Amino acid sequence: MNEGDLEKLAVEELLREAKRGRERAKDMGPAGWDKCPVPPANKRFLINTLASQLSDKNRQQRSERKKSDNDGPSSSSPSTNQRRATARSSSTGKSRTHHDADSASRKKDRHRKSQQKRNLFITLKSQIKKGQIKKSE
Numbered sequence: 493m494n495e496g497d498l499e500k501l502a503v504e505e506l507l508r509e510a511k512r513g514r515e516r517a518k519d520m521g522p523a524g525w526d527k528c529p530v531p532p533a534n535k536r537f538l539i540n541t542l543a544s545q546l547s548d549k550n551r552q553q554r555s556e557r558k559k560s561d562n563d564g565p566s567s568s569s570p571s572t573n574q575r576r577a578t579a580r581s582s583s584t585g586k587s588r589t590h591h592d593a594d595s596a597s598r599k600k601d602r603h604r605k606s607q608q609k610r611n612l613f614i615t616l617k618s619q620i621k622k623g624q625i626k627k628s629e
Contacts, residue, residue, distance in 0.1 A: 535616065542612055547605070
């Protein structure tokens, strides 16, 4: 960023702060021009905490689902040895990556997790805009 861009951003931030002060002054009088003495929320901490809680919840749900799947007899899913045997190529005799199905599910998990983080970030951003969460500096 060059100096002109930085100056422009600084002016915009000052104008935003003045606008916030004016709105506070409407509600609270002259004392509204002073900044709030309460420190703003630590957004990074909140995002990490919420994301870990979501992942813990999902992990618990998956383990419960596995337990319920393992409780009932399931002849439709092949055993691990059968899956590994089908992963061998009959023409070359060499092993293909028997992780093909696993890697697809890992990709889906990564995509789902990144989507959850994006959604969480968007939610937090909207809450900050609405004033439900104070913006950290």
